[in-house]
Every structure is written in structure tokens, then in C-alpha cells.
Amino acid sequence: MRVLLALGGNAMTNADGRARPEDQIEAAQVAMAAVAGLLEDDHEVVITHGNGPQVGNLLVKNELAAGVVPPVPLDWCGAQTQATLGFVLMDALDRELAVRGIERRSAALVTRTLVDADDDGFTHPTKPIGRHLPEAEARVLVDHGETWEDRGEKGWRRVVASPEPREILDAPAAVALIEAGFVVVANGGGGIPHVRRPDGSLVGVEAVIDKDLGAALLARTTGAEVLVIATDVPNAVVRWGEPDAEPLGRVTVDELRAHAADGQFASGSMGPKVDAVCRFVETTGGTGVITSLDQITAAVAGDAGTVVVPTPLGG
Numbered sequence: 198m199r200v201l202l203a204l205g206g207n208a209m210t211n212a213d214g215r216a217r218p219e220d221q222i223e224a225a226q227v228a229m230a231a232v233a234g235l236l237e238d239d240h241e242v243v244i245t246h247g248n249g250p251q252v253g254n255l256l257v258k259n260e261l262a263a264g265v266v267p268p269v270p271l272d273w274c275g276a277q278t279q280a281t282l283g284f285v286l287m288d289a290l291d292r293e294l295a296v297r298g299i300e301r302r303s304a305a306l307v308t309r310t311l312v313d314a315d316d317d318g319f320t321h322p323t324k325p326i327g328r329h330l331p332e333a334e335a336r337v338l339v340d341h342g343e344t345w346e347d348r349g350e351k352g353w354r355r356v357v358a359s360p361e362p363r364e365i366l367d368a369p370a371a372v373a374l375i376e377a378g379f380v381v382v383a384n385g386g387g388g389i390p391h392v393r394r395p396d397g398s399l400v401g402v403e404a405v406i407d408k409d410l411g412a413a414l415l416a417r418t419t420g421a422e423v424l425v426i427a428t429d430v431p432n433a434v435v436r437w438g439e440p441d442a443e444p445l446g447r448v449t450v451d452e453l454r455a456h457a458a459d460g461q462f463a464s465g466s467m468g469p470k471v472d473a474v475c476r477f478v479e480t481t482g483g484t485g486v487i488t489s490l491d492q493i494t495a496a497v498a499g500d501a502g503t504v505v506v507p508t509p510l511g512g
């Protein structure tokens with residue numbers, strides 16, 4: 198089967214959310230063990246990844262160095278994260294494949310994604326990026342024109358525009374590489390957001406696309422049969438944090454949509470993951486999976502994780 202694996206920002210940092218190079222290399226190694234497991238089971242694997250921590254760190258570097266070297270816009274920062282995380286993932290996969298004696302080549306594709314210039318996301322920033330700060334420090338940055346919001350016990354986090362992904366512009370290149378046998382890393386950070394000008398040309402815009410929604414579109418566009426959203430918990434859970442909390446196993450897409458409508462999944466964390474797998478299942482009839490990295494091979498076999506399937510006719 199062709200499997201699209203979406204790695205969250207947390208899968209590319211250490212347990213405290215730190216994104217030093219060594220943290221990212223170590224986290225990538227864990228993720229690529231899961232990919233190698235899927236390859237051993239004869240699946241084709243396409244990988245995408247988040248970039249929230251990394252793109253936020255690049256913006257901070259921009260600000261600190263502004264008087265010395267020219268700052269670059271947010272779409273440039275997103276492109277830089279695709280390149281950096283792409284090579285880190287490829288190196289980690291090569292190491293894992295060598296240990297297991299598997300021969301497979303990989304490629305990381307700088308990928309542009311089309312968004313609408315008048316998307317509400319440009320006027321209502323929702324995408325959390327970068328580090329958490331205490332409220333007092335965040336409010337100083339708000340006074341300088343940035344948008345920050347309270348993200349709970351970890352503190353405040355900057356939020357930026359996050360328009361809806363409409364088209365993976367470079368999907369044909371990804372498909373060509375997949376068909377040629379490559380393990381492809383594509384559409385990192387949801388893709389580099391672009392709009393089409395009235396004359397038909399493309400231009401990058403300052404935003405960060407939700408990588409789960411980008412993953413759902415990439416999975417559909419590349420003909421994946423399974424979309425796996427890897428996160429830090431083995432299942433989506435209803436009544437999270439309550440004594441009768443219930444991890445969801447196999448559910449229909451209508452059942453999962455009903456839980457979402459009931460407010461069971463937090464926006465900015467489990468909410469977009471649930472929305473992404475539902476979109477994928479609804480538009481393709483394929484299977485959506487939400488699970489942790491260590492459960493991925495079992496989840497793709499239907500034996501672990503939250504496995505979302507089409508609602509039967511009349512169901």
C-alpha cells in the first residue's frame with residue numbers, strides 16, 4: 198500500500214520541545230525506524246513533516262540579526278525548514294536502512310502549495326510557531342506588532358497566518374519520484390504558501406500552512422491509500438483528562454466527525470489531525486490513522502491507534 202506519513206513538530210524535537218540540531222537528528226532517527234518498518238512490510242512510503250518549532254526559531258534569528266544581515270520573509274523561512282528537515286530525515290533513513298540491510302533511495306522535494314489570497318487565515322492568525330514564552334515577555338512582543346496567544350500551562354506562543362491549502366503545486370514531481378521507487382519527503386510544513394497573481398504567475402506569501410491539512414491534500418494528490426498522522430499519543434481520546442476518558446480505536450468518519458462537533462478535540466493540537474484524517478477518508482475512501490510513532494506499523498495493519506474508515510452506505 199502507498200502510505201503517507203505525517204510527522205508532527207514534536208516528532209522532530211526532543212521531549213521538552215527543544216529543536217537543537219542534535220535533538221532533531223535524534224528524533225528523526227526514531228521516526229525513520231517507523232518508516233523502515235513500513236518498508237519492511239512492503240509499503241510505499243511518502244513522508245511529510247511539521248515545521249512549527251523550526252520556522253519560529255528562524256524568525257527569532259531574523260529579528261536578532263536584523264541590523265547585521267537582511268531578514269528574509271516567512272515563506273523563505275518555511276522553504277529553509279523543508280531543506281534542512283529534508284536532509285536530516287534522508288540521512289536518518291539511510292542509517293536505518295543500512296542497519297536493516299534494505300536498499301532504497303530517498304529524495305526531499307522543495308514543495309510549493311497554492312492558497313487563496315483572500316483566505317480568512319491572513320486576517321485571523323491561528324498557527325502557533327516557535328518557542329513558548331511567559332506572558333510578560335510575550336506581551337512585549339505583542340506591543341511590537343506580533344500576535345501571541347495563551348497556549349496553556351507551557352505559556353504563550355506566537356501565532357501567524359495559516360491559510361487553507363488548495364493545491365500541492367509540485368505534486369507531479371513527488372509522484373514521479375515515488376513511481377521511480379524513491380522514498381519521498383515532500384510538502385514539509387504544509388508546503389511553501391503561494392498565491393497566483395492575476396497574470397497567472399506564482400508568488401510566495403508570508404504564512405505557515407497547517408501540516409496535517411497539507412498532508413491530507415498531499416495524500417489525496419499522490420494517490421496514497423492510507424494517511425498516518427504521527428503524534429505523541431497512541432490514540433485520539435474522547436473526554437480527555439476525565440476519569441472516563443476513552444481512547445478511540447476503529448471508528449467511522451461520521452462517528453469521528455460527531456465527536457469533533459461535540460468539541461472533543463482541542464484546536465491547534467488534536468483538532469487539525471482529526472479534521473485532516475476525516476477529509477482524507479471522505480474524499481478518497483481510504484483509511485486515516487492517528488497514532489504514535491512506535492505504533493505505526495501495527496496501526497497501518499489496523500491493529501493499533503485510531504483507525505478511521507469510511508462510513509458504510511446507510512450507516
Ligand SMILES: NC(=O)OP(=O)(O)O
Nearest residue numbers: 206247248249386408
Ligand atoms: N506547519 C505545521 O503545521 O508545523 P507543526 O506541525 O510543527 O506545527
